[in-house]
Amino acid sequence: MSENHNWEVIVIGSGPAGAMAAYELAKAGKRVAIIEKETLPRYKTCGGGLVFRGRELLPVSVQSAVEKEFDSLAVYFDKHPQPFTAKRNFPILSMVMRDQFDHLLIQEAVKLGAVLLEGQSLQHLDFESEIQVQTQDHTYSTRYVVAADGVLGPTAKLAGWKETRKLIPALEYEVGVEPTVFERLSKEARFDIDAIPQGYGWCFPKANHLSIGVGLFAPKKIQLRDYYKAYLHKLGVESTTFEQAHGFQIPVSARKDGFAKKGVFLTGDSAGFADPLTAEGLTNSIYSGILAGQSIAQQFEDPEKAAETYHAALEERLLPELRFSEVMASFFYFMPSARNLLMGKYGQRACEVLTDVFTGQLVLSRELKQRALKKFGIGGF
Ligand SMILES: Cc1cc2nc3c(=O)[nH]c(=O)nc-3n(C[C@H](O)[C@H](O)[C@H](O)COP(=O)(O)OP(=O)(O)OC[C@H]3O[C@@H](n4cnc5c(N)ncnc54)[C@H](O)[C@@H]3O)c2cc1C
Structure with missing residues (x-):
């Protein structure tokens, strides 16, 4: 020292x-x-x-x-038989x-x-x-x-x-699975929006194991572990070779x-x-x-x-990006019926645009943000 x-x-x-x-x-x-x-x-x-x-x-x-x-990602919704996917020529x-x-x-x-x-x-x-x-x-x-x-x-x-x-709870498991299951699930990085109400689940493949988690965007007490278990089932993971659980919080407002x-x-x-x-x-x-x-x-x-x-x-x-995201989040997680309706209509387009925003390929101007919110029927930005 x-x-x-x-x-x-x-x-x-x-x-x-x-x-x-x-x-x-x-x-x-x-x-x-x-x-x-x-x-x-x-x-x-x-x-x-x-x-x-x-x-x-x-x-x-x-x-x-x-x-x-x-170089691609997949976003799953229960109401849609196929995931929305986005592919780019970079990771x-x-x-x-x-x-x-x-x-x-x-x-x-x-x-x-x-x-x-x-x-x-x-x-x-x-x-x-x-x-x-x-x-x-x-x-x-x-x-x-x-x-x-x-x-x-x-x-x-x-x-x-x-x-x-605003602090939200999230649960992350480092999970070992049988080789055939790993082979199947390690082909994509996936998000499952309906894995948990007012939140989402993710399955992120690592070199030899999966990082699987669930996060809740509402300030309420629920058994995240039960949703994680149900999510494993949804992913078709019926048994694990190891499982390390880690709970933590994420601050989602500045x-x-x-x-x-x-x-x-x-x-x-x-x-x-x-x-x-x-x-x-x-x-x-x-x-x-x-x-x-x-x-x-x-x-x-x-x-x-x-x-x-x-x-x-x-x-x-x-800070402007966080403010825009906060408005989008209140719609996405707290108005699920309207969200599902709109995802049915514009899901693929939304997936493409959000991928561009989160990869830094598209910087939304204030005008573009207002137009996007208007399209989704959200005011107040
Ligand atoms: C379950 C979960 C999943 C997530 N998944 C993702 C993801 O896939 N992608 C993504 O982009 N983000 C993800 N995040 C968010 C991401 O982990 C955090 O936003 C990020 O780590 C914040 O980085 P930081 O440098 O601010 O703090 P941290 O990475 O938390 O680092 C803080 C450091 O401070 C140290 N420290 C704490 N207290 C003290 C002290 N008193 N004295 C000295 N040192 C101290 C800690 O030991 C730690 O090393 C996830 C978060 C959670 C909880």
Whole structure:
């Protein structure tokens, strides 16, 4: 462990948001440390589906951490006999296991000079002339803190943010199946919208096993495990060779009280940047980590200007997209009859457009978003 207790920037958390913030800061020559409570590589509950636009944002190749690539995806609805599918000439989804993927990104930041302090858990922040960052073993001082400690990390609360994100529960199983079943299910990355009311199920093939999960977009208590079991049955998985269950939460609405203050910058799940429609969180974790790192590096001498720069950068694309997705999600998950009717009419088209949006091939202008919502009979955007 480094003996240095004085840093220009401390990043809390070594997920993709933290790795990218540290990467940008180290690249700009800042003395940056990453405080991580676990020892890397560590398991992270996640489907590990990295969409093309997230992969494209990365400044380094992650090919060595990619277990499978899919240039098509399939979306199943109970009411439709065939799935809606989209195919592109690039990997729409790259499948990663997060222990390997996150470790690779951190190693790239370390190569540029960032220092990883593992096994250190943030306990307390004190705001003096510099920020005092306390872990169970040490106190570090720093000019800036990047909160990249995920959905349940303590940084935002310690820095004075209230809880304004919407958190949804999701259950992820790493599942081993018989070779013939694996052969059948590993041909596609699939989403099953009716696997759970007001949510969806996914089956993401990895190199030798399946990541199967269910997520619920409504704030209510249900037995997710029962839906997972029923989903296995729907997938035709009647027996498993191993099954590891992991429950976790996903923040599918951004915080309402800003993303930077007092030298603390929120990124990724800490900020609430997972997509409200798909719960895909990797892209915006990577993106917000990059933006936070760049904003701090550019305006290092003036924390208020750095915060303004970060907010302006988020407002350019990320926040408008989240607002649009939130409106789409309220229709998609909470008006199922209207949704099914419209999917019957425009399902294939919707699948194509959403694939273009989520792979970054189509940026919807405000006008296009309004037209799309009007078509679906939704106002209020
Ligand atoms: C079941 C499930 C399935 C998902 N599937 C997908 C998917 O297929 N595709 C997708 O794009 N997104 C998916 N997501 C969302 C995605 O996992 C998150 O959005 C993403 O991991 C957020 O990245 P992050 O860098 O903000 O935080 P994280 O990846 O959560 O990293 C936070 C880090 O902070 C550390 N930390 C926490 N507290 C402290 C502390 N006190 N001190 C020091 N370190 C601390 C943690 O150990 C962790 O390493 C899924 C989420 C869930 C729950």
